[in-house]
Amino acid sequence: MKKYQIAVVNGDGIGHEIVPMAEQVLQAVAAKHDFSVESTTFPFGAGYYLEHGDFMAPDGLEILKGFDAILFGAVGLPAVDDTLPFKLFTNKVRTAFKQYVNYRPVKLLDGVKSPLGTKTQKDIDFVVVRENNEGEFVQNGRQMYPDEPFGFATDTSLFTRVGVERIAHYSFKLARKRRKKVTNVTKSNTMINTLAYWDRVIGEVAEQYPDVEYHKMYIDAATANFVLHPEYFDVVLTTNMLGDILSDLGGAIMGSLGFGPSGNLNPENTFPSMFEPIHGSAPDIAGRGVANPIGQIWSVAIMLDHLGEEQAATAIVKAINRTTAAGILTKDVGGSYSTQDIARAIIENL
Numbered sequence: 001m002k003k004y005q006i007a008v009v010n011g012d013g014i015g016h017e018i019v020p021m022a023e024q025v026l027q028a029v030a031a032k033h034d035f036s037v038e039s040t041t042f043p044f045g046a047g048y049y050l051e052h053g054d055f056m057a058p059d060g061l062e063i064l065k066g067f068d069a070i071l072f073g074a075v076g077l078p079a080v081d082d083t084l085p086f087k088l089f090t091n092k093v094r095t096a097f098k099q100y101v102n103y104r105p106v107k108l109l110d111g112v113k114s115p116l117g118t119k120t121q122k123d124i125d126f127v128v129v130r131e132n133n134e135g136e137f138v139q140n141g142r143q144m145y146p147d148e149p150f151g152f153a154t155d156t157s158l159f160t161r162v163g164v165e166r167i168a169h170y171s172f173k174l175a176r177k178r179r180k181k182v183t184n185v186t187k188s189n190t191m192i193n194t195l196a197y198w199d200r201v202i203g204e205v206a207e208q209y210p211d212v213e214y215h216k217m218y219i220d221a222a223t224a225n226f227v228l229h230p231e232y233f234d235v236v237l238t239t240n241m242l243g244d245i246l247s248d249l250g251g252a253i254m255g256s257l258g259f260g261p262s263g264n265l266n267p268e269n270t271f272p273s274m275f276e277p278i279h280g281s282a283p284d285i286a287g288r289g290v291a292n293p294i295g296q297i298w299s300v301a302i303m304l305d306h307l308g309e310e311q312a313a314t315a316i317v318k319a320i321n322r323t324t325a326a327g328i329l330t331k332d333v334g335g336s337y338s339t340q341d342i343a344r345a346i347i348e349n350l
């Protein structure tokens, strides 16, 4: 019997409530699909930072490296300034483990009404592929003389040929398994160096996939089209920052940020990949048992798919849909069920 070693990091806030639910679903699905999972929990995150002055143990990466995958909640506490080396946990793992793909499906679940009104399940079904290792988030910049009248600040984004080519190839290959359409969301009309280069390299890769439809769309138009014409999109290929913004919008059109799952993928499996919901630690609702655990549980399905357990992954997604179809929903989507109720129902529906 196949056995997987999973590192579990709850992080902060609602991470402590939703990650354990995802683990329960993981154990339940493993028992039904003939594999086993041994998980080891690590206390890393903003809470850890308050106690130890860093977001993870000094040998944290060394330890995490030995696992088959990482199941992660979210990092962040109001008491920790988020312009500090905040998020360091996520950024560190994503870059150190070459998780250059951030795979974020946007799909309306059964029985859930989108805030887009007339739009239905057949209209809302696409994937945001966010470049995850470079771009606007390389944190290369500085603040100079911040208190002086001549103060200034810079952040330089970085796009490498290698970095753009690999995310482009991933997106076109993914499109081949879907509706064969890639939309590059960009802003090269104003970012005339970085994003013009991004467009050029993606355009070159696109020529190697003549069977896949390729389009370019500016981010301003894309935000409007997410709301007005979500059915237009299949694979949305975009940069680190634009993808961050667009995937929250994606979560919103699915009905709640709490539904959005993601995989930080290292497609070559040279290091473990990491799976987390798209939302943050939601300190405003933490500790009340009302958080929506579906984004976290759906992330387990993406993890199993990545590990090659496709049937188990499909079983989880089906069980989630049966649960939402039955109206078993948390408060963020107008329901009155608790975090635990949702997980229990999903396990029953497996």
Ligand code: ATP
Pocket (backbone or CB within 6 Å): 014, 074, 075, 076, 257, 258, 259, 278, 279, 280, 281, 282, 283, 284, 285, 290, 291, 292, 293, 295, 332
């Ligand atoms: P980050 O910077 O880490 O992305 P954030 O500041 O964007 O975090 P979130 O933690 O994502 O903020 O929360 C945004 C809003 O969405 C909050 O009002 C929060 O309560 C709500 N929210 C986020 N996740 C969930 C969830 N799983 N269930 C219910 N509500 C949620």
Ligand code: MG
Pocket (backbone or CB within 6 Å): 248, 279, 280
């Ligand atoms: Mg956010």
